[in-house]
Amino acid sequence: MTALPLTVPPGLRRRAIDVATEVADRLRSPEPVAVAARRACRPDGHPAWDPSSLLLGHPGVALLHATLSVADPAWAAATHAHLAAAGGPAGADLVPAAVLHGSVHGGYPRLLRRLAHALSAACEQVVADQVRCAPPGGPRRTVADYDVVSGLTGRGRLLLALGDDRSAAALETTLRHLVACTRPVRVRGAAVPGWWCLPADDPAGSPGHLDLGLAHGVAGPLALMALAHERGHRVDGMPEAMRDIADHLLLHAVRDELGPVWPSRIGLAEAKGTEPVAAGTAKAAWCYGTAGVARALHLAGGALGDQELCAEAVGALRGAVLRPWSETHLAGPTVCHGTAGLLQVVLRVTERDPDPVLLGAAGVLAQRVLLDVDRTAPFGFRHAHRTRCGELAGVDEPGLLQGAAGVALVLATFANHPGTVGPDVWDAPLLLT
Numbered sequence: 001m002t003a004l005p006l007t008v009p010p011g012l013r014r015r016a017i018d019v020a021t022e023v024a025d026r027l028r029s030p031e032p033v034a035v036a037a038r039r040a041c042r043p044d045g046h047p048a049w050d051p052s053s054l055l056l057g058h059p060g061v062a063l064l065h066a067t068l069s070v071a072d073p074a075w076a077a078a079t080h081a082h083l084a085a086a087g088g089p090a091g092a093d094l095v096p097a098a099v100l101h102g103s104v105h106g107g108y109p110r111l112l113r114r115l116a117h118a119l120s121a122a123c124e125q126v127v128a129d130q131v132r133c134a135p136p137g138g139p140r141r142t143v144a145d146y147d148v149v150s151g152l153t154g155r156g157r158l159l160l161a162l163g164d165d166r167s168a169a170a171l172e173t174t175l176r177h178l179v180a181c182t183r184p185v186r187v188r189g190a191a192v193p194g195w196w197c198l199p200a201d202d203p204a205g206s207p208g209h210l211d212l213g214l215a216h217g218v219a220g221p222l223a224l225m226a227l228a229h230e231r232g233h234r235v236d237g238m239p240e241a242m243r244d245i246a247d248h249l250l251l252h253a254v255r256d257e258l259g260p261v262w263p264s265r266i267g268l269a270e271a272k273g274t275e276p277v278a279a280g281t282a283k284a285a286w287c288y289g290t291a292g293v294a295r296a297l298h299l300a301g302g303a304l305g306d307q308e309l310c311a312e313a314v315g316a317l318r319g320a321v322l323r324p325w326s327e328t329h330l331a332g333p334t335v336c337h338g339t340a341g342l343l344q345v346v347l348r349v350t351e352r353d354p355d356p357v358l359l360g361a362a363g364v365l366a367q368r369v370l371l372d373v374d375r376t377a378p379f380g381f382r383h384a385h386r387t388r389c390g391e392l393a394g395v396d397e398p399g400l401l402q403g404a405a406g407v408a409l410v411l412a413t414f415a416n417h418p419g420t421v422g423p424d425v426w427d428a429p430l431l432l433t
Helices: 010-026 032-038 060-066 073-086 090-106 110-135 152-163 167-179 219-230 238-251 290-304 308-322 339-352 357-370 403-416
Strands: 185-187 190-192 254-257 260-263 383-386 392-395
Touching: 010 060, 010 392, 010 403, 032 060, 060 073, 060 090, 060 152, 060 403, 073 090, 073 260, 090 110, 090 152, 110 152, 110 167, 152 167, 152 219, 167 219, 167 238, 167 308, 219 238, 219 290, 238 308, 290 308, 290 357, 308 339, 339 357, 339 403, 357 403
Parallel strands: none
Antiparallel strands: 185 190, 254 260, 383 392
């Protein structure tokens, strides 16, 4: 493992570790975590507590404890307890914590073999179904192809983490399918990128949209292809596919004096250049917007040996941290669309490109995260959910994506905690490494 190139002031580092450890202690026992999560007041539209979910439930909490156990094996018992609490439905969601725990402490060999077989078969079946249902020469892209949270791209990253022969074969099948999805399609007589997403309920009559984000859009497959390429998993046409996706992302960037930003998605008129997108509406979040897209472009630049593409990504991220805070459109401290997600992207990009502006911004962002500590909250941080009327509501979430576990892991990464650097670490399911 290599250390992050960040020089952290000792007092801020100690504060970050103390808060991360405090949150982990609040999340140590699965039963009270589940009770508090079930009792949390959730506005309409907010996902429910799901104990088996990697991003929302026990497996993500287990990942926090597995990471802390690298330096202190006493946390390993909490890792096992949360993996056990996730229950049978968790399946592949157990992979990240089990892989990390096994690489440090040993264990889980039979579980990982079973998960590798089941996940490989499931991914291959999704690809087969997508190919079989595609109309000849017609549009065929759906969220099942490229979604990081619930689709093939996220599952593909878990296959990469598993690393056995069965998983490698399924990963190559997945990559070939994602490469094929870059081929252009026609929508209402217009040629559009192959990543055009069409609503499942009306694929023929709707103009659809092009989703640009990392969580649910074209940046996700770009990141997966780049990460797989770096690890030696390469299929025909993948460099060209990466280049094609990167070019589309750069084409649809909105630029001003601080650099490029990306809207969440664009419609057919915007793709044809007839409706401009305002730079001030773009987010700087992991899920949608500049941070996630910049990381995907940075990974692709590294895989392709393209320093100009890396520089574009660094410039975009630099612009994101230099903009007035109100223009980042971030909400709360958590990873998905909050400050922790932007901070984690900054930390990963500066591993390869230690840009002085980004290195300085990391400390500012960490302080912003620490300002959101709430010791009246059961988990130490609250997720900021934007309601349908535009108001922010604090929700007690323990998990990785929208909860306190993810915030604690970002703080540990900021403080250069052992176990937060390496090829298969906690932010791998987020396609950040």
